Amino acid sequence: MSRITVDGLTKRFGETVALDDVSFEIPQGEFVIVLGVSGSGKSTLLRCMNALETPTEGEIRIDETPVTSPRDDVAMIFQQHNIIGQMSAYSNALTGSLNRNTFIDSLFQRQDESDKLQALEALDTVGLLDQAQQSAQRMSGGQQQRVGIARALVQDPTILLADEPVASLDPGSSQQVMGYLRTAARDRDLSAVISLHQVNLARKFGERFIGLRDGQKVFDGYRDEFDMDVIDEIYGDIDTEGMFAPDEETDADAGGADAATAASGGSSSGVTR
């Protein structure tokens, strides 16, 4: 079990207050989307949660232990997915086990069988098992991001952080990636905190929503409270018309990755231990 506590978190960069006394708790297994305009503090929040930034005031705790350095049980997925193009999807996924192996072991793929199996399982989770040997550079941006998710899963985390994981993807690929993220988190009972710019995508896949504005938390609630007034509160003067899809277009509980798998023609074969 991993409960995340963000307690009075303030982060300043010189005169800039990126985060201003932000507090919330996330119980194990919640799928949380962080929203806000550019510069509202989303990345800084995620980076503090993974100790890539040090809070100016306040702290982040995981199960009451303050986060002071990057932890193996917290995996981060980045916008630019940091995939090694010359390596296969499988080899990229396997690098998620680096925390359990020496660099030399990894270089010669001398990881444990269990790590190798985990890499295949993770590729199966993101619908890419049948493309395990495909060179990553020959994959689409969406597929590369799914390899990035697989690599994060091989790290064997209890918490997944993703900073705008679909920012550079087209709408269809964005939905697929979000679907796989949601299913991976649900199937493995991971807590997930994901920053997004697309409100409709957030509504489609999110369970809980945290809104930041000028570094302050202006909303924290679940689907039934996440309405147009909240969107206005988070986005202020920006024209928010069109950000809000009708309810029937959202299907967060319908198993986004199942749909995504079908749409992508992804693998249906399972990996068994």
Ligand SMILES: Nc1ncnc2c1ncn2[C@@H]1O[C@H](COP(=O)(O)OP(=O)(O)OP(=O)(O)O)[C@@H](O)[C@H]1O
């Ligand atoms: N390393 C840094 N040095 C100085 N200022 C920074 C640094 N990182 C972030 N900031 C500032 O902190 C504020 C919040 O930035 P942050 O990147 O967290 O926002 P964001 O909501 O993630 O934006 P975007 O959606 O564009 O990624 C901004 O004013 C930004 O310029």
